[in-house]
Amino acid sequence: MLKASLRSHLTLWFAGLSLLTLLSVGFYVGHIATEQMKQASGNALLNTARSAASLLGEQLRERQLEVYLLSRAPHLERGDLDNPAILKSMQLRTQARAEYAWMGVTDAEGKVHQAVNGLLVGQSVQQRPWFQAGLRGEYTGDPHEAVLLAKMLPGLPNDEPLRFIDFAAPIHNADGQVIGVLGAHAHWSWVTRIVESAAFAHKNSMPDIEALIVDHDGKILYPEALMGQQLAATDSKLQNWTAGNGFLTSMVSVPTPSSTALSWSIAVRQPLETALQPARLLMYKLLILGVVAAVLFGLVAYYLALYLSRPIEQLALSARQVQNNEPGAQFQLQHPVLEIAQLGQSIDAMTQSLLGKERELQEANASLEATVAQRTAALTQANAELLSLATHDGLTGVYNRRRFDEKLTEYTLLFRRTGRPFSLLLIDADHFKRINDTHGHAVGDEVLQQLAQLIQSSLRTTDFVARYGGEEFAVLLPEIAQPDTPEVVAEKIRAAIDEADFPAIGNVTVSIGIGLADPADNSHNALIKRADQQLYQAKAAGRNQVV
Missing domain, CATH: 3.30.450.20 (PAS domain)
Structure with a gap:
């Protein structure tokens, strides 16, 4: 691991802390300024x-009111839609309001009787939305194009379609019946100029x-x-x-x-x-200021660390000389910083004491190391023996019941997590009590040892065998696919034992029960119970069987 000097540590810490502080303040102030600017x-x-x-x-209200008031004029209420006074009133309005592109009156069937500049007079506007809405009441419509009207208006380019908004109001006679509609088209540009004049009044500030x-x-x-x-x-x-x-x-x-x-x-x-540009400029300035301040703090910290680290570096050099048995080691016993002076005095005194006892310690260490090595080797061997005793059967050398339970739990958990199936074989020696009673327990033990060897030799390296208890053995098969299915492996074990020769006994047979792991099992005891039931059936079927 690369180690830095005291001056490097102090310089980096001072510069880093100052940079972190100033950057944090800069980001915080910038965030506040951004939010305030956004607000x-x-x-x-x-x-x-x-x-x-x-x-x-x-x-819009004023234009709608103008159209409404014109529709309520007395000469319109008398029902004479061709009265010249109507045209004069409309002309005065359009002259006073340049936004009007067209204004006219129609009868109830949509025929234009009079219009400013005679535009559309005699034509039917019955299908126009403004006319239909005007029959029902006051109307102000969305913008639309009127290509025909635009071409008829004087002083306007014919190849540029204009957009208009419509105003309309019904004309009632003295009896209150609708006899026509007064309509007006205003230039859409009039609306946009109103919006622009209000919105762009603050363009310099925004x-x-x-x-x-x-x-x-x-x-x-x-x-x-x-x-x-x-x-x-x-x-x-x-x-x-x-x-x-x-x-x-x-x-x-x-x-x-x-x-x-x-x-x-x-x-x-x-x-x-x-x-947000002003706020971001402020934040950038604060960040630049933080970097500059960090550099200045780093320079100050470097020179301060240099003043403090030089005597400590000299002490470290002298200590290494002592460590390497090099002559000329000198310790600074006086320094303006009290702690550095005390450190030099303490190291000098300690060095003198250590040098006197160095040879004695070396001899003691050599003896101690030899003892420790000897005890470590003995402890390692003892631990290995204890581990073997804890997990293996003392008679047959295969795994014991305790290790079998651990392995079965491990296989069960793996099966639940991955769905990878496994199987259990329970193997029991037939008429083993008769062997003990006839030939003695010593011969029975030899039979159990030979059975364990035959079972192990019939299994794959990935299979697990343990002495389950008495003359009964348990085998866990993690791989049950073709060709080595549980039935094939079990039959191989049964045949090997049946064909083997047992000294002083002759022939010995075994019965084998097979159980397969099931996802519905609540615990591994269910699997053991199934395998034990199959073993019972093998016994009942005449022994020397695989069920």
Whole structure:
């Protein structure tokens, strides 16, 4: 492991802590400034949107009111739609309001009787939405194109379709019956100029702002480049602002005339990058200041550490000389820093004491090391013997019942986790009590030893065999696929024992019960019980059987 000097540690710690502190402060202050800037910009956008919406709503109400008042004129109520006074009134209105592109009156069937500049006179407007809505009441409509009217208007390019918004109001006679409609088309550019004048009044204080007019479905009506797109912004009913999709956006409903179904909103938005630029510049300056301050702190810490580390380095050099039995080791016994002076004095005294006892310690260590090595070897051998006694059967040399239980639990857990099946063989020597009674227990022990050897020699290296108890052995088979199925392995064991010659006995047979692991088992005892039942059936079937 690479180790650094004291001066390096002090320098890095001082510089790192100062950098971490200043960067943390910089990020925190930058975050606060960003949030405050976002809040201020959002509120400014909200105020701008409210101002534009209020101004546009006021202008729409005035135009709607003008059309309504004209429709209520006395000469219209008398029912003479061709009265020249009607045309004069409309001409005065259109002259006073340059936003009107067309104004005229129709009868109840949609035929235009009179219109400013004679446009559309004699034509039917029965299918126009403004006429149909005007028969029912006051109407202010969404913008639309009127190519025919645009071509008829003087002084306008014929290849550029214009957009208009419609105003209409029903004409009633003295009896209250609807006898016609007074309609007017206003230039859509008049609406956009109103919005722009209100929104861009603060353009110097809010650069890159963009004003949009949105209909009730959230589709953009203005500007032309975004017309028809869906605006993802805050709900206009909340009268608030949101930050998303790279913009700070505020959207406010236009207070349109209550008698109309018009539902517009004014959205004013500004790129987040632009709105938060001052706060980010502040954060960058703070981060740069933090880096500069960290460098200065690091330089100061380096020279301070140099002053403290030189005498300690000299002490370390002298200590190494003593360690390597090199002559000329000198310890600084005086220093302005009390702790360094005390350290030098203590090391000098300790060195003198250690040098005198070095030979004695070396001899003692050599003797101790030899003793420890001898005891370690004996302990290792004893531990190995204890482990073998704890896990193996003393008579047969195979694993004992305790180790079998541990292995069976291990296989069961693995089976539940991976679904990998395994099987259990329970092997019991036939008529073993007769062997003990006839030939004695010493011969019985020799039979058990030979049985264990025959079982082991018939198994694969991955299989596990243990003495289950008395003359009974247990075998765990972790692999049960073809060709080495449990039945094949069990039959191989049975045949090997049946064919073997047992001194003083002759022939010995075994009965074998096979159990397969089942996912429905609550514990491994269920598997042992099944294998034991199969062993019982093998005994009942005449012994020397595999069931």
